[in-house]
Amino acid sequence: MNGPEIHLEFAPDLALFVQRKLRRTLTTDGASSLGHVVESAGVPLTEAGSLWVDGREVPTSYVPVADDHIEVRAVERPQRVPGAPLRFLLDVHLGTLARRLRLLGVDTAYESTDIGDPALAALSAAEQRVMLSRDRGLLRRRELWAGAYVYSTRPEEQLRDVLDRFAPELRPWSRCTACNGLLKSATKEEVSDRLEGGTQRSYDVFAQCGECGRAYWKGAHHEQLEAIVREALRTRTG
Structure with a gap:
């Protein structure tokens, strides 16, 4: 590859992905985006935070040029995921x-x-x-x-x-650990067909999953x- 030579510096948190070589010089093809270059170096873009070139922040679509000094930062915490409830x-x-x-x-x-x-x-x-x-x-x-x-x-x-x-x-205690459904309070009678005899005799407080019907108690x-x-x-x- 005879394209431009660039200089990359990765945040310490990314050492796992770049085999602890946090600084390296790469020769690129002159056409690939910075996002592609970062992933080619071993770092999934899910783990890369902001990207900086010579002191200015750039998008993953930026195409590096010769002698760029690029800083790949770690994801900021807490990480916000826009546009949807966090699931x-x-x-x-x-x-x-x-x-x-x-x-x-x-x-x-x-x-x-x-x-x-x-x-x-x-x-x-x-x-x-x-x-x-x-x-x-x-x-x-x-x-x-x-x-x-x-x-x-x-x-x-x-x-x-x-x-x-x-x-x-x-x-806590609001979701079914088996299927992710929401739990609701239930009487012993409502869940009796899901209980063994010893459980029926020993416990009185229950919850039940609204999706799969699984019963819960403090066992x-x-x-x-x-x-x-x-x-x-x-x-x-x-």
Whole structure:
């Protein structure tokens, strides 16, 4: 490639994508957009914040010229997603994160089977949901409504990162962790056909999903779930 030579500097938060080489000089073809150059360097545009050339901000469509000094900043937090209520879509590998977001009352769609990147991207666009994934190829698809890379493999760290990055409104205990439907209070009689004998004898307060009908009560795992909720609320107010 014999095009113009440009100089790139990436924010430290992007070190994962550029193999920790935060400064580099590249030769471009003289026609590709800066967005294409950034992605070619390994950074999904979902993770790139503002782009600056010699001290002025430019769009991803800007075509670099010789000796440009380009600064690729990280996404500002909290990140605002304009034009739609904040909703998420998670791929097949993020089931635990999906359930925890739903536990906190965050509108979270989740595909429990691998429907493929094109279908996920189309669903993100159709429902205007932020795609959360560790698949960099998926996050590069142009038809995505919006997207974000999930940096950690540990669910508790994933949750903290999503809450810090997007600051969604939290309404704990308001959504079904199985299907994302909204919960409503229910009597024991209304959910009796979904309860085992021991549960019927031991509990009196129930909720039920308006979509799938699943029943909820403060069972054996409630303390563990309560700890997740407390930590999320503490982090938000802290």
